[in-house]
Amino acid sequence: MEIIKTKNLSKLYKNNELEVLAVDGVSLSIRQGEFTAIVGPSGSGKTTLLNMIGGLDAISDGSVEIAGTNINSMNENELIDFRLKNIGFVFQAYNLIPVLTAKENVEFIMLLQGISPEERKKRSEELLTQVGLEDKFNVRPNQLSGGQQQRVAVARALASRPRFILADEPTANLDSQSTSKLLDIMAEMNKKENITFLFSTHDQRVIDKARRIVTIEDGKIISDEVR
Amino acid sequence: MMILKMAWRNIWRNKRRSIITISSIFCAVFFAVFARSFQIGVYDKMVSNMVGMYTGYLQIQQEGFWQEQSIDNSFVPDQSVRDLLDNHNNIDEYNTRLESFALTASENLTKGAIVMGVNFEKEDLLMDLSPKIRAGEFPNEISSSLLISEGLADYYELNIGDSLILLGQGFHGASANGIFPIQGIVKLPMPNLNDRLVFMPILAAQELFAAPERITSMVLQIDEPSKLNKIKTDLGGKLNRDTYDLLDWKQLLPELVQTIQADSAGGIIILGILYMIVTFGILGTLLMMTAERMYEFGILVSIGMRKGKLILTVVLESLMMGVLGVIFGVIGITPVRYYFYLNPIRLQAKAADSIEAFGFEPVIPASLDPQIAINHAAIVLLIVLLCTLYPIAVILKLKPIKAMRS
Numbered sequence: 001m002e003i004i005k006t007k008n009l010s011k012l013y014k015n016n017e018l019e020v021l022a023v024d025g026v027s028l029s030i031r032q033g034e035f036t037a038i039v040g041p042s043g044s045g046k047t048t049l050l051n052m053i054g055g056l057d058a059i060s061d062g063s064v065e066i067a068g069t070n071i072n073s074m075n076e077n078e079l080i081d082f083r084l085k086n087i088g089f090v091f092q093a094y095n096l097i098p099v100l101t102a103k104e105n106v107e108f109i110m111l112l113q114g115i116s117p118e119e120r121k122k123r124s125e126e127l128l129t130q131v132g133l134e135d136k137f138n139v140r141p142n143q144l145s146g147g148q149q150q151r152v153a154v155a156r157a158l159a160s161r162p163r164f165i166l167a168d169e170p171t172a173n174l175d176s177q178s179t180s181k182l183l184d185i186m187a188e189m190n191k192k193e194n195i196t197f198l199f200s201t202h203d204q205r206v207i208d209k210a211r212r213i214v215t216i217e218d219g220k221i222i223s224d225e226v227r
Numbered sequence: 228m229m230i231l232k233m234a235w236r237n238i239w240r241n242k243r244r245s246i247i248t249i250s251s252i253f254c255a256v257f258f259a260v261f262a263r264s265f266q267i268g269v270y271d272k273m274v275s276n277m278v279g280m281y282t283g284y285l286q287i288q289q290e291g292f293w294q295e296q297s298i299d300n301s302f303v304p305d306q307s308v309r310d311l312l313d314n315h316n317n318i319d320e321y322n323t324r325l326e327s328f329a330l331t332a333s334e335n336l337t338k339g340a341i342v343m344g345v346n347f348e349k350e351d352l353l354m355d356l357s358p359k360i361r362a363g364e365f366p367n368e369i370s371s372s373l374l375i376s377e378g379l380a381d382y383y384e385l386n387i388g389d390s391l392i393l394l395g396q397g398f399h400g401a402s403a404n405g406i407f408p409i410q411g412i413v414k415l416p417m418p419n420l421n422d423r424l425v426f427m428p429i430l431a432a433q434e435l436f437a438a439p440e441r442i443t444s445m446v447l448q449i450d451e452p453s454k455l456n457k458i459k460t461d462l463g464g465k466l467n468r469d470t471y472d473l474l475d476w477k478q479l480l481p482e483l484v485q486t487i488q489a490d491s492a493g494g495i496i497i498l499g500i501l502y503m504i505v506t507f508g509i510l511g512t513l514l515m516m517t518a519e520r521m522y523e524f525g526i527l528v529s530i531g532m533r534k535g536k537l538i539l540t541v542v543l544e545s546l547m548m549g550v551l552g553v554i555f556g557v558i559g560i561t562p563v564r565y566y567f568y569l570n571p572i573r574l575q576a577k578a579a580d581s582i583e584a585f586g587f588e589p590v591i592p593a594s595l596d597p598q599i600a601i602n603h604a605a606i607v608l609l610i611v612l613l614c615t616l617y618p619i620a621v622i623l624k625l626k627p628i629k630a631m632r633s
Contacts, residue, residue: 056529057628077533084531091631095526099236104229111229112531160531 088157147178252552329395344432525630
């Protein structure tokens with residue numbers, strides 16, 4: 001089943017008289033349960049592609065369908081609600097809410113979904129345990145290491161039971177040990193629970209774990225390799 | 228609940244800045260209520276002095292008397308008016324007065340004075356005269372003796388048992404002259420009254436002014452000053468307005484009302500400046516907070532938080548700071564107000580003289596009216612809400628990607 005489908009997706013940035021085509025006619029299909037890495041050098045358009053797939057950035061041309069729904073025509077609030085229900089995000093800089101504890105950060109996304117407090121508590125504890133942070137429920141982000149914060153971010157991304165997770169350079173700020181642990185967790189979730197992951201990365205450790213590698217350069221897909 | 232928790236914790240992310248903001252709100256409430264309490268306290272004192280000493284809260288007069296205050300516009304009240312006042316639930320008592328002007332004289336001195344024919348027993352209830360008696364006593368109701376103000380007695384150097392000559396004009400041009408013994412001297416708190424007021428029994432006054440049974444006003448003692456408008460409306464509907472005027476203290480003392488309004492406007496301008504300073508303080512905090520948290524706002528919207536909820540969080544944060552400042556301000560100012568209510572500032576020397584020259588008691592008490600604190604708390608919270616328009620506008624225009632790049 002196709003979860004993500006882009007058709008001739010393009011992004012043109014205009015800055016005064018300077019025009020930059022960051023993504024140039026990308027057509028891509030991601031199926032349920034894939035563990036895909038979009039790779040390429042800095043400035044190749046990886047993050048822009050992910051942002052458009054996630055409905056965070058406007059599309060200049062082409063289309064994005066998520067589970068058969070075209071997101072191009074959605075208004076701002078529809079897009080926010082769509083992201084909340086369908087997409088989990090893991091960002092390079094963790095991006096946890098600093099004033100909430102690890103557990104509250106995971107619960108927060110469920111709160112936005114209107115899930116009951118009991119369900120929120122149960123699921124957030126389960127997810128944090130799954131990512132190996134069972135002893136950090138009540139710790140705030142500034143008391144966690146980078147790797148731990150990113151694991152909380154993964155738990156948060158999973159909390160809303162999304163159709164897929166978009167992870168933009170999730171290991172860029174992590175040391176080897178934390179990267180390895182995070183990748184193991186994500187790979188295990190992908191394997192056991194069939195959760196779809198789409199990464200943008202140029203970290204070889206992530207590339208090694210990926211089962212499909214889409215290489216992008218100058219905004220265009222130059223190779224698409226399934227292992 | 229989590230939104231509330233987030234808002235509360237966000238306040239303390241930058242403790243120093245939040246404390247400064249809360250302190251500035253505290254100071255605004257404290258000083259605004261402080262200044263306004265004294266201002267309102269002084270006005271209340273002026274009004275209660277004038278109303279309690281002279282006009283009462285409501286008066287019934289012959290139609291046209293107020294425009295032309297001549298004894299020729301005196302009247303004999305109908306029994307129906309007396310019945311109306313006797314049976315009204317909110318009117319405790321009413322005093323009948325015959326009031327006119329006369330030239331007073333003693334030895335080689337003369338001075339213009341207000342001559343007021345009264346029922347001393349009832350007037351004592353309204354004006355609380357007994358404690359103000361400096362010498363002698365109230366004249367008997369059927370006597371022709373006088374109770375004169377201390378200033379007048381001092382002017383003529385008169386004492387109990389001395390006499391004072393009154394020269395005036397009676398009803399319909401009759402001559403009103405007489406020499407009257409002084410039975411009492413009273414010190415009135417209002418200097419302009421204390422210098423020139425002569426009380427006499429109403430029967431004697433009616434005889435002096437050749438106006439038997441006539442009066443110039445019925446001064447109503449109402450049970451609750453705050454019900455004044457309601458009582459006035461009610462009575463106004465029942466009185467024959469072709470024959471009688473019903474005047475409240477604001478109509479009877481227009482100069483006092485104007486003085487209060489002019490002075491109050493000055494006070495409000497000063498408070499406006501204070502609020503402007505506080506507004507910039509709060510706005511500065513919100514500007515910095517918004518700039519610092521653009522990235523975070525971008526993240527929250529990205530992961531699925533609607534902008535409405537984000538705005539709610541920011542408004543809650545600002546309101547919490549506002550409410551904290553207001554609560555501390557009100558708690559801080561309350562004992563101060565209470566102290567100055569019990570121990571009003573008494574002006575001395577030249578300051579006292581200048582106040583007395585305007586005819587007012589040189590005392591500055593604080594008002595305990597809770598409405599003052601409520602009003603200023605509401606103003607401060609409104610300012611806080613207005614200041615949140617800035618982060619609201621920023622959030623409404625926010626593009627998540629742009630915000631996350633900031």
